Amino acid sequence: MHITIILVAPARAENIGAAARAMKTMGFTRLRIVDSQAHLEPATRWVAHGSGDIIDNIEVFDTLDAALKDVDFTIATTARSRAKFHYYATPGELVPLLEEKGQWMKHAALVFGREDSGLTNEELALADVLTGVPMVADYPSLNLGQAVMVYCYQLASLMQQPAKTADVSDEFQLQALRARVMTLLTTLDVAEDVKLVDWLQQRLGLLGQRDTAMLHRLVHDIEKNIAK
Structure with a gap:
């Protein structure tokens, strides 16, 4: 299964660079950006030291819906308080879930929201599963680069597994x-x-x-x- 990282409307070039560097470190290569041109700023490459190939191959989309057109399974990151009626998986719980999906799906996406406001309710509704990083109550947030690193580290084992041939009829x-x-x-x-x-x-x-x-x-x- 291929896993694509999607950043929705990132505002800071440094955060995109940090995300790309985290991806490269853990074996991820596919990065998509929605509704932003911040990756074109020089600071992106300054921070993304050694991961210029990921920056070079960024795919840009106007909307999250468009960015998910070829995706079989979508995971969206959010805070627990936003997930009122949703199933809420920790990063560790995603590993067996994606291992099973990899038996019959080809392409998953992990979606990160805006630095200041995350994903909208409409964007969250596009996800199959919501996820968030458990944190202590008095420090409830990670910056974008840190969040991408946490997930890439947790899911890195999936990138080491040999690719399986999914049944086209199940796509x-x-x-x-x-x-x-x-x-x-x-x-x-x-x-x-x-x-x-x-x-x-x-x-x-x-x-x-x-x-x-x-x-x-x-x-x-x-x-x-x-x-x-």
Whole structure:
């Protein structure tokens, strides 16, 4: 499985450079930036010492949705207080989760938000799973470069594993299931239950390959019976 790091609207070139350096140190190579040109400032390369190849290959997108078009599984970083109804994974809990996803998915993304305000609720809604770094209460934040290093360090073992050939028939099955479930909730007239929808959408991201296939079958049977 390929893992791409995505920075949403980073304001400081130094933070982008620090993120690239952390990625290079831990074996990550793919960096995408959303809604920012800060990486073009000289300070990016000054800080990203030895990781110029990552800077050279940065992909830039106007929106997070566009940056995720070819991504099978999305993890978004946030503070616990923002994750009101969401499943919330620690960096360590992501390792077995991604190991399983790597059996049937090709491309995951780890998304970091703005330095001052993080990700919006709309951007968080694009994620399959939310994550955050547990910290002591009186010092509740890391800067962007530090946060990227924490995750790259924790997930570095995944980069050392041999690439597996994912079954093409399973690609984007999670996204397809998510869309089918939302359509079903609309049909059942419960799509306006924000707490239910938010809870359900997040837990779909925890499903393994077999459970995803079985839930597709269940939703299909429900759709068929509703149509009668």
